[in-house]
Amino acid sequence: MEGRPADDSVLIARAQRGDSAAYEEIVQRYQQVAFRTAYVITGSSPDAEDAAQEGFVKAYRALYRFRLGSDLRPWLLRIVANEARNRVRSSGRRHQLELRLAEGFRPGDAAPSPEAVAVAADERRRLLAMVNALSEGDRLVIASRYFLELSGEETATALGIPEGTVKSRLSRALARLRTRVEEAASA
Amino acid sequence: MPELEEQLTFLAAAIEWPPTPNLSGRQLHLPARVEVAPEVRGRRRPLWQTRWALAAAAVLVIVATLLAFTPTREAIAGWLNLHVTINRVQNLPTPSPLPSAPLGRRLGLGDPTTLAAAQSHLGWKIQVPASLGAPDEVYLMPPPPSGPSGGEVTLVYSTRPDIPVSGLTGVSLLVTEARGMINENYFQKTLGPDVDIEQVTVGGHTGYWISGHPHNFVFTDADGNPHNDTLRLATNTLLFDDNGTLVRIEGELTKDQAIKIATSIG
Numbered sequence: 375m376e377g378r379p380a381d382d383s384v385l386i387a388r389a390q391r392g393d394s395a396a397y398e399e400i401v402q403r404y405q406q407v408a409f410r411t412a413y414v415i416t417g418s419s420p421d422a423e424d425a426a427q428e429g430f431v432k433a434y435r436a437l438y439r440f441r442l443g444s445d446l447r448p449w450l451l452r453i454v455a456n457e458a459r460n461r462v463r464s465s466g467r468r469h470q471l472e473l474r475l476a477e478g479f480r481p482g483d484a485a486p487s488p489e490a491v492a493v494a495a496d497e498r499r500r501l502l503a504m505v506n507a508l509s510e511g512d513r514l515v516i517a518s519r520y521f522l523e524l525s526g527e528e529t530a531t532a533l534g535i536p537e538g539t540v541k542s543r544l545s546r547a548l549a550r551l552r553t554r555v556e557e558a559a560s561a
Numbered sequence: 562m563p564e565l566e567e568q569l570t571f572l573a574a575a576i577e578w579p580p581t582p583n584l585s586g587r588q589l590h591l592p593a594r595v596e597v598a599p600e601v602r603g604r605r606r607p608l609w610q611t612r613w614a615l616a617a618a619a620v621l622v623i624v625a626t627l628l629a630f631t632p633t634r635e636a637i638a639g640w641l642n643l644h645v646t647i648n649r650v651q652n653l654p655t656p657s658p659l660p661s662a663p664l665g666r667r668l669g670l671g672d673p674t675t676l677a678a679a680q681s682h683l684g685w686k687i688q689v690p691a692s693l694g695a696p697d698e699v700y701l702m703p704p705p706p707s708g709p710s711g712g713e714v715t716l717v718y719s720t721r722p723d724i725p726v727s728g729l730t731g732v733s734l735l736v737t738e739a740r741g742m743i744n745e746n747y748f749q750k751t752l753g754p755d756v757d758i759e760q761v762t763v764g765g766h767t768g769y770w771i772s773g774h775p776h777n778f779v780f781t782d783a784d785g786n787p788h789n790d791t792l793r794l795a796t797n798t799l800l801f802d803d804n805g806t807l808v809r810i811e812g813e814l815t816k817d818q819a820i821k822i823a824t825s826i827g
Contacts, residue, residue, distance in 0.1 A: 398585040406581040419579040427584050439705045449706060476577040498575055501568055520569040521576050536666070552565050 382446045390437055397437070401430050404447060407522065408454040411532050414517045415458040417469030425461050429454030451524070452531035459534060471513060472506055473521065475499055504554045512547035519544055664698065668730060668793065669780050670715040670737075671702035683712040685740055685806060692825035693718055693734065702739075702780075711740030718812075725813045729775060729794050734812040734822075740805060751777040761799070761816070763823040768801025770816045778811075799823055 382403075388396035408429060412422035433453045440449060475498055505516055518529040519540075529544075530537040665673050679701045680687055689696065696716035702708030718734040720726060726733055752758060755774040760767065778795035799810045799819040803826065810819050 401585040402583075405584045409581045409584070410578055413579060422579070423582045423584075426582075430584055439710060441705075452706060474577045475575050497568075498572055501572060502576075505569075505572075516569065520566070521573045523573060548565060555565060 383442055386437065386440060386442060386446060389434070390440070390442075394434075397434055400446070400450075404450050405430070407447070407524075408450060410522055411451055411518070411524070412454055412458040414471060414514060414522060415455060415532065416462055417471040421461050421465075421469070422458065425458035426454050429457040432457065448525070448528045448531055451528050455532040455534065471510075471517065473502055473517065475502055500558065501555070504551060504558070507554075508547065508551060511543060512550060515540060515543045515547050516551065664717065664731060665700045668735070670700035670717075670735075671708065671713065672700060674699050674701045676716075679714045683714065683740075685711065687714055687716075687738060688803065688806070688808070688826040689716065690736060690810075690822045690825045692822050693721060693736070696736070697732075708780075709739050709741030713737065713739035723814075724818065727796050727811075727813045729796050730811065732812075734810065734814070736822075737809040737811075738803075739807050739809075759816075761801070761820065763799070763801040763803075763820055764826075766801050766803055768799060768823070770797075770799050770819065772797045772816065 382400070385396045385400050389400065405426065409422055409426045412425040412429070413419060416422050416425060429450070433450055436453070440446070475495070505513060508516070514533055515529065518524045518532055519526075522532075524532060526537050526540050529540045533540065535543070661667070663673075665671060676687065676689070676696065676699050679699050682701060693716075697719040698717035700715045700717065702713035702715075704710070704712070714737070716736040716738075717732055718724075718736070719732050721733040724733040752771065753774060753776065756771060756776045757773045759770045759772075761770045762768070775794040775796055776798075777792060778798075779792040795811055796813050797811070797815075797819065799808075799816070799822075801808055801823060808823065808826065810822055812819075814822075
């Protein structure tokens with residue numbers, strides 16, 4: 375979670391009075407999660423950048439409607455995600471989202487053996503390949519909840535579906551992924 | 562098997578995301594001034610935000626829209642009317658089938674309520690068409706960002722004589738009333754070539770009558786971004802501006818029936 379709501383409220387109040395520097399601080403605070411959310415939806419880094427930028431401008435114009443005390447992050451993500459979906463729709467194409475593992479990722483503080491590191495990296499690669507091979511709907515909901523670490527409400531706004539649908543879709547997506555993991559393990 | 566969920570959570574830290582661009586500062590191109598809501602600003606509304614100016618502007622935009630309509634063009638984007646965006650396309654996309662759910666959720670109407678409870682949330686009077694009588698169900702759209710800033714209510718008439726139950730909505734009639742700032746959008750409509758749109762007058766107010774084949778209908782947020790889960794096919798629809806309240810009547814009815822219902826509002 376980036377920033378604290380209390381800080382956001384101060385910045386929003388300043389931005390609502392026309393302080394663009396305060397709004398730029400808000401943008402810096404949320405641009406990473408906004409850009410990544412747009413990337414998950416569009417599957418394209420340039421499209422995600424455009425969508426996030428346009429989303430932040432739209433949010434600035436609409437800031438007067440934002441109710442102080444509400445959570446800013448889902449509100450911003452909704453606008454950016456809508457912008458991303460509109461871009462996909464208007465262009466008539468959606469790039470295949472292809473998530474990759476960071477090279478040389480070393481989790482945790484412990485110092486495992488080189489063999490253990492290699493096995494763990496291989497397992498992660500295989501699991502991510504299975505996520506990438508899922509249907510678009512399954513991949514989007516898993517990426518939103520686990521990789522972007524969005525809340526249920528935020529995932530619902532990002533994907534443009536009711537929160538209840540997020541739960542059921544996630545449950546089904548996990549079941550399908552689990553089946554593939556088990557099939558791979560028994561093969 | 563929570564292990565899989567743990568593995569996915571763990572995997573998040575290992576994902577290589579594209580580098581996040583810096584969107585602040587000069588990259589952002591912010592508009593020169595942020596609009597301030599009247600309640601925040603605490604000043605009298607400027608003339609262009611008054612309901613009379615709104616109605617006058619609506620007439621102008623509607624006229625301009627109709628003059629601009631060329632049915633043979635492949636696509637005419639953005640017939641931007643106040644509160645309603647109407648697109649004309651050659652090939653109407655087919656929305657996904659609506660999920661089986663309670664009416665309000667299925668059609669994205671908001672939360673179920675009563676007429677009195679809905680009225681207590683609104684700063685303007687809900688106008689019930691006298692010719693239809695009391696609605697069978699009432700739904701209230703949550704405030705922004707879901708609905709318009711002035712509020713939006715939908716009256717549902719399950720069955721009414723002479724108006725068949727629509728296969729698209731499952732009821733005879735939907736009457737939606739909404740209010741908001743002049744620059745807000747409430748709905749978006751996408752019309753195929755076999756849908757007719759006609760300018761009509763309802764009790765002295767300008768409106769549209771949309772008929773023929775079903776058209777695509779979606780609720781939008783105030784910025785005009787569609788709530789995609791509400792995208793659906795809609796049947797014949799009358800839209801008009803009643804002194805600042807946008808009224809939408811949808812059902813398998815004729816233009817004369819729709820206008821008769823509309824003029825009984827008050």
